Amino acid sequence: MRLLHLLGALVSSKIFFLLNLVLFCLANAIVDNTFSSKTRIIRAKNGRQVILPFNVLSVLPKEPSEYNRYGLLIDRARPVFDVAAEDVVKKNLMPEGWINFTFVDDRMYEQISLAERWATIELFRAYYENRLDAIIGFADNYGLATVAKVSAGLRQGIPIITTIGIVSQLGSRMDFPFLTRMRGTDKALSATVYEIFGYHNVSADRNSSSPPFQYTKVGLFFHAKRNARNRAIQQEEEEPQYVSTDCYFVLQSINKFFHKSHPIYKNWKQNIPHVAFDETLEYKNKIREWLRDLSMNANVLLTAASHARYCVSCQSGDFLTLWQGECE
Numbered sequence: 422m423r424l425l426h427l428l429g430a431l432v433s434s435k436i437f438f439l440l441n442l443v444l445f446c447l448a449n450a451i452v453d454n455t456f457s458s459k460t461r462i463i464r465a466k467n468g469r470q471v472i473l474p475f476n477v478l479s480v481l482p483k484e485p486s487e488y489n490r491y492g493l494l495i496d497r498a499r500p501v502f503d504v505a506a507e508d509v510v511k512k513n514l515m516p517e518g519w520i521n522f523t524f525v526d527d528r529m530y531e532q533i534s535l536a537e538r539w540a541t542i543e544l545f546r547a548y549y550e551n552r553l554d555a556i557i558g559f560a561d562n563y564g565l566a567t568v569a570k571v572s573a574g575l576r577q578g579i580p581i582i583t584t585i586g587i588v589s590q591l592g593s594r595m596d597f598p599f600l601t602r603m604r605g606t607d608k609a610l611s612a613t614v615y616e617i618f619g620y621h622n623v624s625a626d627r628n629s630s631s632p633p634f635q636y637t638k639v640g641l642f643f644h645a646k647r648n649a650r651n652r653a654i655q656q657e658e659e660e661p662q663y664v665s666t667d668c669y670f671v672l673q674s675i676n677k678f679f680h681k682s683h684p685i686y687k688n689w690k691q692n693i694p695h696v697a698f699d700e701t702l703e704y705k706n707k708i709r710e711w712l713r714d715l716s717m718n719a720n721v722l723l724t725a726a727s728h729a730r731y732c733v734s735c736q737s738g739d740f741l742t743l744w745q746g747e748c749e
Contacts, residue, residue: 477556482529644668
């Protein structure tokens with residue numbers, strides 16, 4: 422069973438389809454289908470007038486990096502947007518030349534912690550040059566969170582549509598009122614994992630048969646830069662350069678969901694068995710040792726990483742197959 426891996430693979434294989442779908446959402450949200458082929462002023466469904474072209478800022482990195490899990494790059498997204506814009510015209514949803522894209526490099530490949538700086542600078546530049554109607558893109562949650570929070574205060578709010586951002590914090594409608602996430606959330610994933618593996622009081626929680634598993638001890642094995650077992654102890658001034666990984670966010674969400682769902686997990690916050698490792702460093706010679714230690718304290722292990730999955734023989738009496746999930 423490879424639940425997290427299958428969910429992650431499914432989402433990543435559809436990522437550019439979602440980018441295409443974004444434009445159809447924009448077109449349907451803007452127009453009420455009462456325009457002529459020559460007009461540059463159309464009436465939106467909310468009654469407001471929209472002057473074309475519709476200016477969209479697309480924030481993506483130019484080059485790949487280890488934090489860019491789905492390979493969302495400007496050169497890869499540009500042809501997808503072009504084709505989608507043409508399809509919108511062919512379907513008579515919008516006139517020709519209805520949209521204008523400005524692609525912005527957030528430079529997350531240089532320093533992930535500074536990507537939000539460059540994205541925010543470009544946000545204000547586009548705003549003051551009066552060429553900002555909506556924002557599409559992002560490949561990192563930190564830049565997305567900053568821009569989504571700031572842009573909500575510009576004019577009557579700038580809508581943002583993204584194919585990332587599954588972390589639960591981005592679901593706050595108070596902090597991010599104009600953010601639309603095209604994917605599911607880590608809260609929904611956590612609920613699914615709990616439904617399958619978590620402990621249920623059958624009499625209280627269910628009227629039907631008991632769930633397939635009733636695990637009371639679940640271990641976590643995930644990629645993380647901070648406090649990684651295979652990373653040398655960092656000096657205090659060096660540690661902040663490592664941002665939390667998507668793998669960490671996903672399993673942290675699962676951890677919190679289990680903790681809140683049943684009293685049997687009340688000690689999880691401090692005592693949940695886990696191993697964090699940096700997959701960009703050498704770790705294969707330590708895998709068996711780490712998993713053996715985890716298996717002594719857990720019935721099942723949930724893993725989140727991006728490289729090869731592992732099948733190991735644990736010393737707890739059972740042959741345990743671990744499944745690996747793409748972290749974002």
